[in-house]
Amino acid sequence: MTERSRRPLAGVLAAMAVSLTGTRISAIALPWFVLVTTGSTARTGLVALCEMAPYVLVKAFTGPLVDRVGPRTVSWVTDVLSALAVTAVGLLHLVDVLSFWLLLLLVAVIGAARGPGDLSKEIMVPEAAARARVPLERAAGLAGVTERLASTVGPAAGGAVVALLGAQTALFAIACCFASGSAVIVVLLPRRRGSTRDDPDGSARPASEGYWRRLGAGFRFLRGDPLLLTVIAMVAVTNLLDAAFATLLLPVWARESGNGPGAIGLANSALGIAAVAGSLVAAAIGHRMRRRPVFFAGFLLAGAPRFLILAVDVPLWAVLGVFALGGFGAGFLNPILGALNFERVPGELRGRVNALGDSLAWSGIPLGGLLAGAAVAAFGLVPVLLAGGAAYFLTTNLTGLRPEWREMDRAKATRHPGGHTPPGGNAPPGEGRTDTAPGGTSGEVEPESTGDLASVRP
CATH class of the missing domain: 1.20.1250.20 (MFS general substrate transporter like domains)
Incomplete structure (x- = not known):
């Protein structure tokens, strides 16, 4: 060790x-x-x-x-x-x-x-x-x-x-x-030791393997992991909605409500500070919490309420309160996504899989402001805010009904020889599934169940 x-x-x-x-x-x-x-x-x-x-x-x-x-x-x-x-x-x-x-x-x-x-x-x-x-x-x-x-x-x-x-x-x-x-x-990080990597099946893979074969291995791994694919698809939609909200809907609301650009800064500060607090809590006790309910509760707080509160005529303090609550929920999301990714993706594939996953998850961001601008011009701000909130709620909650999400809470010690959880998350026949931390300390056995591939941008 x-x-x-x-x-x-x-x-x-x-x-x-x-x-x-x-x-x-x-x-x-x-x-x-x-x-x-x-x-x-x-x-x-x-x-x-x-x-x-x-x-x-x-x-x-x-x-x-x-x-x-x-x-x-x-x-x-x-x-x-x-x-x-x-x-x-x-x-x-x-x-x-x-x-x-x-x-x-x-x-x-x-x-x-x-x-x-x-x-x-x-x-x-x-x-x-x-x-x-x-x-x-x-x-x-x-x-x-x-x-x-x-x-x-x-x-x-x-x-x-x-x-x-x-x-x-x-x-x-x-x-x-x-x-x-x-x-x-x-200065602070050690150099990489050696140049040979292991494939997920434990066989040696020469460092001279070609670029396209390496890239293809990343695609094949993603294709074979339904949970990661579901996460990427969901986050791609929420990132598009978040980009539309931040780049266009919030500034238009600030202008039309008479609150001015200062309200944009206050709202983003409330969200950011609360998100830091949420991330600190996740860092301190996140490993003791069940991921799936925390993850979807975080999205429930961080998503639709921000859209809906701007669609109604309420004081600025109420808007800031909703943004702060959403920021706190958002603080739990990326830590869970990051830990999920670190466990499921083998170290030798992490660069390819994360690069492909992040790019797919961010693919809608450049379109967010463009689509929101066209929609506001056609239908007005309030209908677009309501539609955006509904889309956010349905995306995160309907996606959560898919069976792949059960893998999120399964034990974390079941890994391929490369040190990752296999797609599907089940232990090999005849083996127990024990929750093991990176330091090698075992926790309790979980007989029935088990978190940055795609970063969330609320």
Whole structure:
């Protein structure tokens, strides 16, 4: 048994914190930089598209590379590349040679680098948790807390830096965040040992296996795991609805209700702070809770109520209360999804499976605002809010009736030789199913039953 060490887990979480904070600051600073330098909303939207499209596409196809080269190397290299690209934007603008098309190219590089960079940090969590002998739910919960904190602090920090020091200075702050994330990974995480991986059946697989065979192995694994496919399909729909809500429905409500843009910030702050609290609770006691009821209760709080409360005429404090309640429920979702994924996907396939799953789950995000805008123009805000709430409720609850979800609560110790739960989750004939934490401590046997493949963006 390897010696217990919390250093890798602390390193992964620290790298996630600084890199994700840089990403969240860039979501404020880059559009504002384009807006103040070009004065064009159309060009600002084009820049946003050039960042997100490469993020999703490159992430989808770099899974085999991450599995082959190793997440540690991919993480620090892509962080350095992101830092160089952001720095280039700032320096080229300082010397007045930054054309708009060159800006689009550099922004595309940033997006393309962030996809595999975020993926690499995500898939380093389970190995770091095993080294620290921390339950997967707790490690996934801590990763969720880190993401929620970055999502709450990053935009606020980005707005403050842009307002006080300007978008130009904010660009260099982003570059420092990415460079810091790279340094943390290099210093705190150990190098990968060896270059040979095992297939799920336990047979040796040479490191020279081709790219397309590696990618195909990820597709085959997903196709053979009904629970993960169901999770991806459900989260793809909820992510589309969340994107429509955040990018269009909430701003339109703020304008039409007379609450103004300040209400958007208050609502998002209430949701973000409560989500951090929920993630902290999930990290502390999530491994002791049954996943399925907690998961669907979280979606029940985080989904439809946000849509429905904006469709009725209520005071702002009531809206903030619903958002806070939804944020608390949302805080439990990604830790459960992360732990579920870490258990079911073998380490040697984690890059490919997570890349494909994340890309599919995020595929509807670019369409959310577009579809919501067309729907509001045709039917008005209130009918679209009601329809969105109904769609969210039906998606999460009807999907939960499918039999695959029973696998979510089955024992976690039944694994293939690669260290993962086999699709279907059943123990081999004649073997018991014991709940075992990464540190090797066994819990009680569960005779009847057993959580980031797809991250939720409420």
